[in-house]
Structure formats: structure tokens, C-alpha cells
Amino acid sequence: MREKYEQQLQDVQQRLIQLCELSIHAFDKSLGLLQSQDISKAWIIIEQDRFINRLEQQIQDDVQMIMTKQQPVATDLRRLLVIIRAASEMERIGDYAVSIAKETIRIGENQIVYDLQQLMVMRTLAVDMLQKMLQAFSEENLIEAKEIATLDDEIDQLYGDVLSGFEQERTWHEMHAAQLQSLSFICKYVERAADHATNLAEALFYLVQGKRYDFD
Known part of the structure; x- marks a missing residue:
């Protein structure tokens, strides 16, 4: 059975x-695709999200089946609970990709009025956090998991700076309000993705040590 x-x-x-x-x-x-304003490929991101949703549901079903048949306790139970949480958190990352693609389609081929440099720095940091989190989970590496919280602080700072910039741009160019709103939403999705990476770092500590940590 084991x-x-x-x-x-x-x-x-x-x-x-x-x-x-x-x-x-x-x-x-x-x-x-936001940076390149590739609308056709943005539609592909939306269409392919069903594969992510289907895989997340399969993981949930598999874990429930294991819990029902094996009735795990202690560390085994924690591991299965963390897998369920991690699958849910990562499915949300896929949802953010869809939301970003939709905002990119709304912006269309209109010239982007704001410098995307800081947003792309946020992108790099968020993706780095998510990749580090995947590696930390694979190795159950708590040191690397804890470092993720530091990167989250950097993204939070950038997020505040970018939103301030958008507000200033909106003051001077009211006609660009709709585009700036789309960009603000995208920044929020990136900031939230980083938060999910931090949530997973906390979940890994719970898995390994059996204690709950709050890195916020």
C-alpha cells in the first residue's frame, strides 16, 4: 500500500x-506580448488557459482520491494539503496571464503612452520569484523560499512608483485615461503574482516544519 x-x-x-x-x-x-503589442498571440494565451484549468482540476481530483483511499496523517496529509494550495495558487498565475492578454487586446495597436521599463522590471522580478519558488518546492529549500519575500518587497516598491507615474501621466493627458487604466490593472496582476509566490513560500515552510509563517 505504501x-x-x-x-x-x-x-x-x-x-x-x-x-x-x-x-x-x-x-x-x-x-x-504587451511590450510587442502582438494582439494575435495575446488571443492564444486566452485560448490555452483551458489547459492550465484542466490540469489544476486534475490535481485537485487526484489529491482527493488519494486522501479518500489512503487516509494520510501527519506529514503525508500536510504534503497533500500543500499540493492542493500550490495548484490553486499557480492556476491564479495563469488567470493573470489571461487578464494581461485581455488588457493588451484592449490597448490594441495604439501607441503606448507610458514608458514600460519599470513594469518590465516588475515582470523580471515576478517571474524570477515564481521560478525560484518552483525550484525551492522541488528541493524543499527553505533558505531560497525565505529569499522570495525580499523580492516581493522590491516589487511592492516598484508597484507604488509605477502607479504614481500613471497618475501624473493621467493628469497631463486625460485622453489616455483608458490605456493608463489598462496598464494599472496589468501592474496589479504582476504585483499579485508576486504575492502568490510569497504565499507558496509560506506553504513550503508549513510543509517542512509544520508551522505557519507570515512573510508579509
């Missing part, structure tokens, strides 16, 4: 890694 459980657990963990990779790729890609 051998069967270990195989089932390995299978669901592999699906979680696949979900993470798909979500991170879609998120990073969506921001690149």
Missing part, C-alpha cells in the same frame, strides 16, 4: 510541476 501511495504522490507532484511551468510561461509570455 508503495502505491508513493507512486500516486509522485504522479500528482509531477503534474503540479507541469502546472507551474505552464502558468509561469503564460504569465511571462503575456507581458512580453
